[in-house]
Amino acid sequence: MGKKLLIRNAAQIVTPEGNSARFGKEMGKLKQYEDASILIEDGKIAAVGKDPSWGREVPEEDQIDASGKAVLPGFVDSHTHLVFGGYRPDEFLWRMGGMSYMDIMNRGGGIVNTMKATREASEEELAAHAMDHLKNMLAMGVTTVEAKSGYGQDYDTEMKQLRVTRTLNASQPVELVSTFLGAHAVPPEYAGRGDDFIEFLLHKVMPDVAKQHLAEFCDVFCEKDVFSVEQSRHLLTEARKMGFKLKIHADEIVSLGGSELAGELHATSADHLLHASDAGIRAMAENKVVSTLLPTTAFCLREPFARAREMIDAGCAVALATDFNPGSGFTFSVPLMIGLAVIYMHMSAEEAITALTLNGAAAVDRADRIGTIEPGKQADIVILHYPSYKFLPYHTGINIVEKVIKKGELVVG
Ligand code: NIG
Numbered sequence: 001m002g003k004k005l006l007i008r009n010a011a012q013i014v015t016p017e018g019n020s021a022r023f024g025k026e027m028g029k030l031k032q033y034e035d036a037s038i039l040i041e042d043g044k045i046a047a048v049g050k051d052p053s054w055g056r057e058v059p060e061e062d063q064i065d066a067s068g069k070a071v072l073p074g075f076v077d078s079h080t081h082l083v084f085g086g087y088r089p090d091e092f093l094w095r096m097g098g099m100s101y102m103d104i105m106n107r108g109g110g111i112v113n114t115m116k117a118t119r120e121a122s123e124e125e126l127a128a129h130a131m132d133h134l135k136n137m138l139a140m141g142v143t144t145v146e147a148k149s150g151y152g153q154d155y156d157t158e159m160k161q162l163r164v165t166r167t168l169n170a171s172q173p174v175e176l177v178s179t180f181l182g183a184h185a186v187p188p189e190y191a192g193r194g195d196d197f198i199e200f201l202l203h204k205v206m207p208d209v210a211k212q213h214l215a216e217f218c219d220v221f222c223e224k225d226v227f228s229v230e231q232s233r234h235l236l237t238e239a240r241k242m243g244f245k246l247k248i249h250a251d252e253i254v255s256l257g258g259s260e261l262a263g264e265l266h267a268t269s270a271d272h273l274l275h276a277s278d279a280g281i282r283a284m285a286e287n288k289v290v291s292t293l294l295p296t297t298a299f300c301l302r303e304p305f306a307r308a309r310e311m312i313d314a315g316c317a318v319a320l321a322t323d324f325n326p327g328s329g330f331t332f333s334v335p336l337m338i339g340l341a342v343i344y345m346h347m348s349a350e351e352a353i354t355a356l357t358l359n360g361a362a363a364v365d366r367a368d369r370i371g372t373i374e375p376g377k378q379a380d381i382v383i384l385h386y387p388s389y390k391f392l393p394y395h396t397g398i399n400i401v402e403k404v405i406k407k408g409e410l411v412v413g
């Protein structure tokens with residue numbers, strides 16, 4: 001018989017349902033149980049329900065009393081730039097003083113600044129910093145994190161970043177999903193030669209990334225003055241032939257057509273979308289692309305938020321993620337993100353939960369394994385300090401996660 005854990009007498013268990021992203025109105029529908037329990041066996045959810053006849057055999061020391069607490073699926077942060085060298089506090093304050101993100105980038109700051117520090121850092125240094133951040137993310141209920149490369153932009157450093165992600169995945173509880181984002185900026189060596197840089201990635205770097213199974217997704221910063229829609233289409237089309245699943249940084253600074261491209265390519269997700277057009281929104285909804293919104297980035301850039309309400313009303317599947325990175329948003333605060341989503345982006349609390357669990361899981365192509373509390377799913381679970389999920393937006397900006405369970409093991413609390 002396998003190892004069992006019983007979470008009993010939860011004031012509330014609340015979860016979206018299903019094995020795929022929830023679109024439009026479906027995002028607001030959550031299954032709720034009161035005074036209910038969850039039986040976990042061998043790291044998976046075996047049963048969920050009220051007054052169970054099951055679970056009585058579980059020894060006292062393997063039971064968690066959740067009376068007075070709300071229980072939810074573990075949170076999925078489906079867009080981060082977790083592994084990087086150095087920090088950029090000065091740039092943050094320059095932006096607050098009125099300089100734009102693109103002004104700073106065009107003056108040699110921005111991504112290239114972090115690229116230099118990442119090239120210089122050792123694998124151990126990069127891992128130690130990322131490990132610190134992961135511990136804090138886990139404490140906020142995040143049990144799965146997507147992590148992008150893209151601060152190397154040369155062969156050795158891109159591979160180094162991806163190896164760090166792989167090492168970290170094996171050495172702490174948070175599950176990491178690796179994304180290759182070599183096309184994050186044109187590095188100084190290729191200034192004015194973006195096309196050549198893409199060919200370099202396609203022919204010299206990505207075949208080895210694929211061969212060594214160092215990344216599951218390929219992403220690109222499709223943006224004015226970075227990579228055009230045509231360049232992004234070419235990169236992603238070739239990436240798919242090599243076996244990568246697709247993501248795209250779309251319409252973050254200007255409305256360039258990245259969300260339309262995501263629809264055309266049936267990408268797994270399109271991310272940022274601050275300036276997604278109506279046609280882009282339709283393209284994502286019709287082609288079942290997860291629309292990943294990153295409210296803390298808009299907040300830290302002092303930009304208007306993405307049109308979450310309109311996207312959901314148009315039938316999109318919205319996911320929420322932090323975009324944690326040293327530049328445009330140096331935060332992985334899930335409580336802040338939920339507050340912004342509900343207060344400023346007019347998402348309901350229920351939609352925010354779906355966005356952070358099942359739709360986040362879909363954004364990393366894991367909706368069949370994680371993202372809900374249903375029999376058969378991996379037991380990734382958070383227990384809140386309060387009796388209702390409504391406290392997540394209401395206790396604004398405060399971490400109310402008390403316990404975290406990853407693959408059936410208590411890892412926080
Ligand atoms: O998702 N937009 C491109 N990449 C990151 C920012 C990276 C950086 O500024 O270092 C983002 O916002």
Ligand code: FE
Pocket residue numbers: 079080081249323325
């Ligand atoms: Fe990003």
